[in-house]
Amino acid sequence: MKKTLVTLLTLLILCSCGKTEKDLIVTGHIKGLKKGTIYLKKIEDTLLVTVDSLIINGDPNFTLHGNIESPEVFFLDLDKNSTEQDRIKFFADKGTTIINTSLKNFVFDAEIEGSAQQDIYEEYLLMISKVNNKRLELIKEQFEAQRDGDSVALDSLVKVSKNLVKRQYLYTVNFALNHNDSEVAPYLALSEIYNAQVKFLDTINKKLTPKVKTSKYGKELEAFIKTIKETEK
Incomplete structure (x- = not known):
């Protein structure tokens, strides 16, 4: 005993x-x-x-x-x-x-x-920092145009700024698609372009490898897209 x-x-x-x-x-x-x-x-x-x-x-x-x-x-x-x-x-x-x-x-x-994911994430941050720096420059130029009452320059800068945002979204989508075997892909979809058209998020989600789909962010992206689609019905 x-x-x-x-x-x-x-x-x-x-x-x-x-x-x-x-x-x-x-x-x-x-x-x-x-x-x-x-x-x-x-x-x-x-x-x-x-x-x-x-x-x-x-x-x-x-x-x-x-x-x-x-x-x-x-x-x-x-x-x-x-x-x-x-x-x-x-x-x-x-x-x-x-x-x-x-x-x-x-x-x-x-x-x-440490992780391979960190290396991929740093690659993304390096590229996106260039876009963010350009956005800051445009904000400064828009402020100056508004201050000087230059409506023509302001309208032009606003258009450039909108196009830059679109480029940033598309770059993030393409980056995620090119790294569909990394958990960084669904994370970027959730953190950087969560307010993009659902078709872009859906495209990323469908391209994820089975392993990434079952990860924390893979599951969260799947659930997030499902919620958006149900809301749009």
């Missing part, structure tokens, strides 16, 4: 350990950080929730843990009230993601190594 109880307790302990084991490790170094709290966060049901946290006291190295079923976006915050501008956004997968950055330029200096 005693041996049976010991065996049962051992099995319970092993099962318990298995359940608490994390399959995502986020580690790295923040140059110049001596004191503060680092938070690992992600979106759950439209809310930003804390997955893990660590109080830094002298040692700028950190290691955080989380659970992940399929590749998804996580965030690294330096304090609980960080804004979007102070938050490092990255695509993670099971295994280890390494983030090295600095306290002075927390987001700008971030170097991220």
Whole structure:
């Protein structure tokens, strides 16, 4: 009887350990950080929730843990009230993601190594940043034309701006289609062009590989499109 109880307790302990084991490790170094709290966060049901946290006291190295079923976006915050501008956004997968950055330029200096999805996401961000810079230039020029009362120039700039938005949407659609075997594709559809015509979202959804379709963002895109179609009936 005693041996049976010991065996049962051992099995319970092993099962318990298995359940608490994390399959995502986020580690790295923040140059110049001596004191503060680092938070690992992600979106759950439209809310930003804390997955893990660590109080830094002298040692700028950190290691955080989380659970992940399929590749998804996580965030690294330096304090609980960080804004979007102070938050490092990255695509993670099971295994280890390494983030090295600095306290002075927390987001700008971030170097991220880890998932294949992160590499693809960075490729997208690099291209789209050029479009965003052009949009900022156009906004400035529109403001100046409006200030100077130059309606002809303003109308022209508005048309250019609208065409640029269309180009951005089409680029995102094409990028997603060209990376239909990555979870980045449905994520971009949901985060960057969610208000596009449903036919574009549907095209991306239908081209996703079976593996991506069953991922977190693959399922969310399918459900999102279904909701839109039902609303339009």
